[in-house]
Every structure is written in C-alpha cells, then in structure tokens.
Amino acid sequence: MAHVHEITVWTRGVVKDKEGRDVASALTSAADKEGKFTQAFDNYVDLPDRVNVPVRKYARISDEEIEMRYDYENENPEVVVVVDSVMVKGMDILRGMKGGGILVVNTNRKPEDILKFIPNKNLLKAIACVDADGIAGSSTVDFSGTEGGVDATGVGSGIAAPLLGAVAKATDLVKLENLTAVVKNKEALRLGYENVVIQPVH
Amino acid sequence: MFKIPKEREVPFAGVTPAPVAEQPMMITGNWRTYRPVLDAEKCDLCLNCVHYCPDACWTLDDAEESVLWNSKYCKGCLICVNECTAEALIKVHELDFEDGVVRLEKLF
Numbered sequence: 001m002a003h004v005h006e007i008t009v010w011t012r013g014v015v016k017d018k019e020g021r022d023v024a025s026a027l028t029s030a031a032d033k034e035g036k037f038t039q040a041f042d043n044y045v046d047l048p049d050r051v052n053v054p055v056r057k058y059a060r061i062s063d064e065e066i067e068m069r070y071d072y073e074n075e076n077p078e079v080v081v082v083v084d085s086v087m088v089k090g091m092d093i094l095r096g097m098k099g100g101g102i103l104v105v106n107t108n109r110k111p112e113d114i115l116k117f118i119p120n121k122n123l124l125k126a127i128a129c130v131d132a133d134g135i136a137g138s139s140t141v142d143f144s145g146t147e148g149g150v151d152a153t154g155v156g157s158g159i160a161a162p163l164l165g166a167v168a169k170a171t172d173l174v175k176l177e178n179l180t181a182v183v184k185n186k187e188a189l190r191l192g193y194e195n196v197v198i199q200p201v202h
Numbered sequence: 203m204f205k206i207p208k209e210r211e212v213p214f215a216g217v218t219p220a221p222v223a224e225q226p227m228m229i230t231g232n233w234r235t236y237r238p239v240l241d242a243e244k245c246d247l248c249l250n251c252v253h254y255c256p257d258a259c260w261t262l263d264d265a266e267e268s269v270l271w272n273s274k275y276c277k278g279c280l281i282c283v284n285e286c287t288a289e290a291l292i293k294v295h296e297l298d299f300e301d302g303v304v305r306l307e308k309l310f
Contacts, residue, residue: 012233
C-alpha cells in the first residue's frame with residue numbers, strides 16, 4: 001500500500017472556514033494535475049461550525065489509490081496548516097503526528113514565538129511562518145461551496161493563497177505552477193511562496 | 203420503574219451536570235484571538251462589562267472593589283471593550299501572553 005500524505009488544516013468556524021477549505025481543496029486540485037490520487041473533506045465531528053470554533057479540514061495525496069478513503073479523520077498528519085495563529089495555544093494541533101512533520105502557521109511573528117506554545121514540537125522537522133493576513137489583506141467570509149455546491153467566489157482568493165504558497169515551499173507535496181493554475185489570487189500565492197520563513201526544529 | 207445498573211447508566215443527550223459557577227466540560231477559552239485587559243486605575247466600576255458579557259466572564263469581586271475576568275470561558279467577543287465607558291479595557295493579542303493556555307484534548 002502506497003504511503004498516503006495526510007494534511008490537516010486547522011481553522012476557525014464561519015469567519016475563516018472558507019480559507020481552511022480552500023487550502024485543502026487547492027492542494028488536492030493541484031496534486032490532481034500531477035496525476036496523484038487525492039481527497040479533500042471537512043471534519044464531520046466539528047460540524048456544524050459556529051463563529052470562531054476550531055474546525056479541521058483534511059486533505060490526502062497519494063501515488064496510488066487511497067485505501068483509507070472512508071476513514072473520516074486524518075489520524076497521522078504529516079503536514080499541519082494553522083489558519084489562525086492563536087490556535088497553537090488552544091489545543092494539541094500536532095495530535096497523531098508521527099515525527100518529521102511540517103507546521104505552517106499564518107502569523108507575522110517569529111517561528112520561535114510560535115514554537116514556545118507547542119509542547120510537542122520535537123515531532124516537527126520544520127516550522128514555516130507566513131504573514132498571510134498581511135499579504136492577502138482579508139479573508140473570505142462566504143458559504144459558497146460549503147455543501148459541495150458551486151464555489152462562486154473562487155478557490156484561494158483570500159488568505160488561503162499565501163498559505164498555499166508557504167505549503168508549496170515548505171513541503172514537496174505539490175509544485176507551485178500547478179497551484180498557480182488552481183488558485184485565484186496568484187499574486188498572493190507568489191508572495192506567500194517568496195516571503196515564508198522556514199526554520200528547522202531541533 | 204426500570205432498575206438500571208449503575209455501570210449501564212448513560213447521560214441524557216446533550217445534558218451535562220449542572221454547574222455551580224463553571225462548567226469544566228465546556229471550556230471555550232481557546233476560541234479567543236484577542237483578550238480584554240483591564241487598567242484598574244481607569245476603571246470606575248460602572249459594571250458595564252459585568253452586565254454586557256454574554257458568558258458572565260466579568261464578575262464583581264467579593265470586596266466590591268474590582269471586576270474579575272474569567273479566562274477559561276471568555277471567547278474574546280470584545281463586547282466589554284466596546285461597552286466600557288471609562289476606556290479602561292483594551293484588546294491585546296492572545297499570543298502576547300504566556301498564560302491562559304486552555305489546551306483541550308477533545309475539541310468540545
């Protein structure tokens with residue numbers, strides 16, 4: 001059985017829900033262009049979301065068909081994306097990580113300022129900090145596409161775009177040019193790719 | 203009436219034991235992005251924060267000399283900052299504080 005790359009996105013209900021969903025769906029759409037087997041979905045347990053509650057979005061990328069397709073949670077994520085930096089303080093965002101993982105945080109603070117709130121940071125290989133709020137300016141509050149309907153605002157028009165650029169640089173899951181074809185705000189995607197601060201964790 | 207053995211009793215759906223003042227099974231402090239910080243010298247005890255807080259996170263202390271903030275249940279809605287007449291409350295980003303970590307193993 002081929003290895004399935006599991007990506008977990010932590011975000012806030014309603015106000016940043018679409019941003020988290022865009023990160024997961026754009027990653028899988030870009031990987032789909034490379035001929036990978038992919039899957040992107042919400043955490044059912046966290047729904048229905050209310051304003052500001054922690055919610056999770058999941059993505060899976062694999063070279064072969066995903067046998068764990070009907071598992072409804074990513075038990076062992078290797079990449080964790082945090083859309084709201086305060087969430088590193090609230091809960092164990094690295095739960096289930098087996099070690100050597102990558103954490104991507106939307107923050108304008110230094111990596112060490114974030115790491116001091118993570119007690120199990122020894123599971124990480126590297127941390128990537130990108131000021132997605134500063135680059136994209138605003139987050140999209142939109143329910144379009146929530147229930148599998150047509151996504152009218154487009155994927156990656158808010159802070160999801162610089163976060164995706166950061167994921168592309170910090171990991172080797174997807175190529176930047178495939179993300180560029182998927183994401184709406186291409187300038188923010190490029191700025192996120194260029195301005196991300198990646199620091200190895202020892 | 204049925205006699206249910208103690209070990210087979212299940213809680214009624216959605217019902218948690220009645221809290222006295224706090225409900226430890228429903229801590230929501232990790233919803234917060236900004237926290238209200240009180241400047242005690244400016245505070246004139248108008249009690250707007252106590253009255254307007256939707257989650258009763260502001261209370262008057264027993265000596266009735268200051269208001270107390272409950273970090274475990276404050277969701278950071280900042281209504282208190284908006285309603286403060288003496289401008290004694292300001293919002294500060296949560297990552298500026300080392301304390302107040304309400305780390306939940308289960309989300310809800």
